[in-house]
Amino acid sequence: MLVIGIESSAHTFGAGICEGGKILANEKEMYHISTSGMIPGRVAETHIRNAALVIGRAMSKANVKFSDLEGVGYTMGPGMGPCLQVGALSARTIARRLGIKIAAVNHCVAHAEITRNMAHMSDPIVVYVSGGNSQLLRLQGSPRRYHVIGETLDIGIGNMLDTFARGIGLDPAWGSTVEKKAMSGSYVELPYTVKGMDFSFTGLLTKALELANTESSEDLCYSIQETSFSMLCEAAERAMLLSGKDEVCVSGGVAQNTRLREMLRKMAEGHGSRFAAAPNEFNADNGGMIAFVAERMLEKGYYTPIENCTVKQRYRVNTAVVP
Amino acid sequence: MKNKGSLLSEGAEAKVFIVKAFGMEILVKSRLPKDYRIKEIDDSIRKRRTKIESRVMYRLNRAGVRAPRLFAAGVFSIYYEKLDGKLMKDSSLGSKMLKKCGMLLAEIHNAGISHGDFTPANIIISHGTPYVIDFGLSEVRNSSEEMGIDLLLMKRSVSSSMFKKFMEGYAETARNPKPVIDKLEEIEKRGRYQIRTLG
Ligand SMILES: Nc1ncnc2c1ncn2[C@@H]1O[C@H](COP(=O)(O)OP(=O)(O)O)[C@@H](O)[C@H]1O
Ligand SMILES: [Mg+2]
Numbered sequence: 001m002l003v004i005g006i007e008s009s010a011h012t013f014g015a016g017i018c019e020g021g022k023i024l025a026n027e028k029e030m031y032h033i034s035t036s037g038m039i040p041g042r043v044a045e046t047h048i049r050n051a052a053l054v055i056g057r058a059m060s061k062a063n064v065k066f067s068d069l070e071g072v073g074y075t076m077g078p079g080m081g082p083c084l085q086v087g088a089l090s091a092r093t094i095a096r097r098l099g100i101k102i103a104a105v106n107h108c109v110a111h112a113e114i115t116r117n118m119a120h121m122s123d124p125i126v127v128y129v130s131g132g133n134s135q136l137l138r139l140q141g142s143p144r145r146y147h148v149i150g151e152t153l154d155i156g157i158g159n160m161l162d163t164f165a166r167g168i169g170l171d172p173a174w175g176s177t178v179e180k181k182a183m184s185g186s187y188v189e190l191p192y193t194v195k196g197m198d199f200s201f202t203g204l205l206t207k208a209l210e211l212a213n214t215e216s217s218e219d220l221c222y223s224i225q226e227t228s229f230s231m232l233c234e235a236a237e238r239a240m241l242l243s244g245k246d247e248v249c250v251s252g253g254v255a256q257n258t259r260l261r262e263m264l265r266k267m268a269e270g271h272g273s274r275f276a277a278a279p280n281e282f283n284a285d286n287g288g289m290i291a292f293v294a295e296r297m298l299e300k301g302y303y304t305p306i307e308n309c310t311v312k313q314r315y316r317v318n319t320a321v322v323p
Numbered sequence: 324m325k326n327k328g329s330l331l332s333e334g335a336e337a338k339v340f341i342v343k344a345f346g347m348e349i350l351v352k353s354r355l356p357k358d359y360r361i362k363e364i365d366d367s368i369r370k371r372r373t374k375i376e377s378r379v380m381y382r383l384n385r386a387g388v389r390a391p392r393l394f395a396a397g398v399f400s401i402y403y404e405k406l407d408g409k410l411m412k413d414s415s416l417g418s419k420m421l422k423k424c425g426m427l428l429a430e431i432h433n434a435g436i437s438h439g440d441f442t443p444a445n446i447i448i449s450h451g452t453p454y455v456i457d458f459g460l461s462e463v464r465n466s467s468e469e470m471g472i473d474l475l476l477m478k479r480s481v482s483s484s485m486f487k488k489f490m491e492g493y494a495e496t497a498r499n500p501k502p503v504i505d506k507l508e509e510i511e512k513r514g515r516y517q518i519r520t521l522g
Contacts, residue, residue, distance in 0.1 A: 187363045195460060196440060230360035230368075237357075238335040266359040 005291025009079025016288030073294020077315030150197025185222025408449030425492025
């Protein structure tokens with residue numbers, strides 16, 4: 001089934017084309033973050049301007065015509081309302097014009113599923129780390145859903161890293177600035193908070209910002225990464241051992257960080273478990289993963305009537321069926 | 324230590340060994356290094372948890388709350404009494420025993436401690452009496468939030484009728500149960516601790 005997927009939950013407008021589980025195109029345009037962070041309305045305006053361009057580019061990369069499309073998927077949530085609206089509107093427009101069905105996709109499910117499938121894992125612990133979310137997920141029940149077995153008690157790790165970068169005067173290019181600076185840093189002590197399989201980041205963020213006047217930015221970048229990633233690894237390790245799973249994968253924007261992947265790999269392999277991450281284009285927000293999940297949903301009959309294709313800013317992952 | 328002894332249990336962060344000392348069998352719980360995190364962090368976490376575990380065990384011993392007796396504490400290891408009995412999670416419990424488990428948690432809270440991982444995997448029933456173990460996540464500071472989470476973890480681990488019996492014991496013995504029980508309801512409403520079924 002030839003399906004187009006549209007993603008617009010945050011700063012990226014993406015369009016991907018998928019057929020038979022293969023991603024034929026994965027195009028995107030990003031809103032450029034300024035020092036003031038993201039103002040949802042502004043981001044949404046950028047998405048509106050980029051939508052037709054990105055969708056058109058995906059169609060020509062995949063070498064398909066509009067009339068070839070058999071289904072459309074879009075991110076229903078979670079995310080920022082005004083941004084999500086742009087994707088939902090695009091999806092409804094395409095579906096109405098072509099008379100095809102729509103799948104309303106959960107963003108977190110899409111991240112987890114694209115990674116799980118590319119890694120050929122059946123039942124992993126998924127470490128889902130993005131701007132607003134940080135969760136340990138696992139498939140359970142029938143129909144299958146991702147259950148949250150551990151999560152941040154306050155803010156998402158991506159937002160924590162971006163807020164920190166902005167706070168010490170770096171240009172927060174979605175975490176990668178911190179990663180680069182961290183390479184030449186050494187350790188200063190920061191708070192480490194893990195409670196069973198949950199963790200929290202605000203104490204760490206506050207302390208790191210307090211130290212900005214006395215410690216070098218390299219040292220702080222290094223230490224905030226080492227501390228927060230160690231916390232995630234410890235929680236994931238506990239989840240893995242308590243549930244008896246032998247596969248771990250990482251997905252979401254922060255999964256692009258090389259150091260995080262290296263630590264999780266060491267943790268998993270230290271217990272004889274397999275570790276995997278998807279290529280970075282699928283860790284960043286993208287339309288390809290939405291198309292991938294949408295195709296499966298439509299094939300299994302999970303479509304949403306067009307009048308119900310709205311957005312859910314707080315769409316909890318454990319309420320979405322995994323096709 | 325020369326003689327590592329025989330391995331009794333291996334958890335996510337510690338191994339428990341049985342060793343011979345003072346002419347009897349005692350336990351050593353060692354927090355072993357994790358090579359995925361840098362040494363500075365690894366050492367400091369393991370030290371901190373070992374320290375809190377020995378402090379809490381010592382406090383409970385002094386307060387007369389049933390827990391293994393602490394013999395000695397090293398940097399990454401504690402040496403303590405081996406109890407003979409079964410974990411609560413592997414035992415079938417009558418209402419009297421459940422009530423006693425509730426009383427045990429109340430005594431822990433009365434001693435100014437929140438446990439942090441109060442589940443049937445961390446209670447040993449020995450000669451008809453429950454004992455509490457495993458204090459790596461404990462705090463010597465009992466806010467009603469932390470104490471509420473202790474109740475919640477137990478609630479999530481047993482049936483509702485079992486929890487009712489447990490709570491009878493808790494409410495009877497706790498010095499100030501009302502705010503903790505209110506907190507339990509509040510945390511549940513927040514919904515963050517919803518589904519945590521493992522296994
Ligand atoms: N004092 C004790 N007497 C007998 N067995 C114990 C004692 N302490 C711990 N154990 C055994 O070791 C296991 C792990 O100990 P615990 O302190 O709970 O460590 P962990 O952090 O690995 O859960 C327990 O489940 C129990 O079977
Ligand atoms: Mg234990």
